[in-house]
Amino acid sequence: xxxxxxxxxxxxxxxxxxxxxxxxxxxxxxxxxxxxxxxxxxxxxxxxxxxxxxxxxxxxxxxxxxxxxxxxxxxxxxxxxxxxxxxxxxxxxxxxxxxxxxxxxxxxxxxxxxxxxxxxxxxxxxxxxxxxxxxxxxxxxxxxxxxxxxxxxxxxxxxxxxxxxxxxxxxxxxxxxxxxxxxxxxxxxxxxxxxxxxxxxxxxxxxxxxxxxxxxxxxxxxxxxxxxxxxxxxxxxxxxxxxxxxxxxxxxxxxxxxxxxxxxxxxxxxxx
Numbered sequence: 037x038x039x040x041x042x043x044x045x046x047x048x049x050x051x052x053x054x055x056x057x058x059x060x061x062x063x064x065x066x067x068x069x070x071x072x073x074x075x076x077x078x079x080x081x082x083x084x085x086x087x088x089x090x091x092x093x094x095x096x097x098x099x100x101x102x103x104x105x106x107x108x109x110x111x112x113x114x115x116x117x118x119x120x121x122x123x124x125x126x127x128x129x130x131x132x133x134x135x136x137x138x139x140x141x142x143x144x145x146x147x148x149x150x151x152x153x154x155x156x157x158x159x160x161x162x163x164x165x166x167x168x169x170x171x172x173x174x175x176x177x178x179x180x181x182x183x184x185x186x187x188x189x190x191x192x193x194x195x196x197x198x199x200x201x202x203x204x205x206x207x208x209x210x211x212x213x214x215x216x217x218x219x220x221x222x223x224x225x226x227x228x229x230x231x232x233x234x235x236x237x238x239x240x241x242x243x244x245x246x247x248x249x250x251x252x253x254x255x256x257x258x259x260x261x262x263x264x265x266x267x268x269x270x271x272x273x274x275x276x277x278x279x280x281x282x283x284x285x286x287x288x289x290x291x292x293x294x295x296x297x298x299x300x301x302x303x304x305x306x307x308x
Contacts, residue, residue, distance in 0.1 A: 046179045046191075049239070049252065050266060053274050056166050057254055061155045062121035066222065069109050069122070070215060071129035072150065074136045076101030083135045085214065091226040092212055099210035100260065102154050105129065106215060124151040145271075149261050152273050154213035156258025157222040160235045163254035164199055167237060171197075182239060182250050184277060185267025190241035190248050197239050200251075202286070204232045209260055224258050238279060249279040 076082045078099045085103060087093070092101065107129070109119050120126065124147045128140060142150075171194040182190045207225030214221045225232070234255070241248040253275035256263030265275035268285065275282065 046181050049180050049182050049192075050276055052170065053167075053252055053254060053276065056170060057163070057274060060159070060163065060166060061152065062123060064122070064155045066157075066215065066220070067104060067122060067155055067213075068106075070104035070106045072102065072127045072139060072147075073105045073129065073133050073216070074101075074103040075139055075142070075150065076103075080137070083137060084133055087212070087214070089221075091223055092210070095210045095226070097208050097210065099212070100150075100153065102150055102211075102213045104154070104213065104215045105133075106217065122151075124148040127151055148273070149257070152257035152263075153211055153260050154222070156255050156263075157211070157213060157224050159258060160233075160253075160255035164235050164237055167252075167254065180239065182241065182276070184250070185265070185270055190245045190250065192239040192241045192245075192250075196241075197237055199235055200238050201233060201235045204234055204286070207232050207259060209262075211258070211260070236275075236282070250276065251279055251282040252276050253282070 074082060074084050076087075078095075078097070081087075082101055082103070087101065092099065124144065127147055127150070128142075132138070132140070174194070177193045177195045180192045180194065182192055184190075209225055211224040212221055212226075236251050236253045239250050239252065241250070253263075253265070256265060256275040257273050263275065264270050265272050265277065267277050268281065275285070277285070
């Protein structure tokens, strides 16, 4: 347990979120040791695999397809047995696969999107759970600094947090990530998901800050570039913005469409 007796200690929520997301994605078991083999879209179909499931072929909107090949684990030089983490910067393979389009010239920001988009599949609840476990390590309720993209800054604490679960209409963009040689496919936004559940964590600022509610969405990138943050024009890999701005994000059609009515809210009382 972490004992925080110093009132001056302040945890930065954005920095915590970045660290936890890095740890989760760089060792994600479903994609561990994989390299990107092929990229497909609504304009260019798969070349090295035959994907004939209606989830892919019948989808009428934008779609992204990724094929990953699991490789032998790589070890960091001069580190004994410490394995290399999976990152966007080392996601490309050293070989070119026959029939596959050349992906060696993909821009770094495109590789980053693919990395987070694939690994973001079904990760919102896992991300929320990891954040919960992190705060459970503290024996006291630490102060949290919340910095938003518009320059506003608030202070809160883990005891104010709530989990909001949204039930969303069908996600507009389809993503399929295939992992070989297991032939495992992970789909986000398919037509057989008429209701898509997505969870975020909401923090309420201290009363002297006006009780402002801020949303932390750790899995926003599963929807592609439209999930970038921390604000609407951000280039980061998670969302941290006011509750009103987040609802605008959902209802604007930029990422998903929100079903009418209020979301389900579950208030978590952290262990102290």
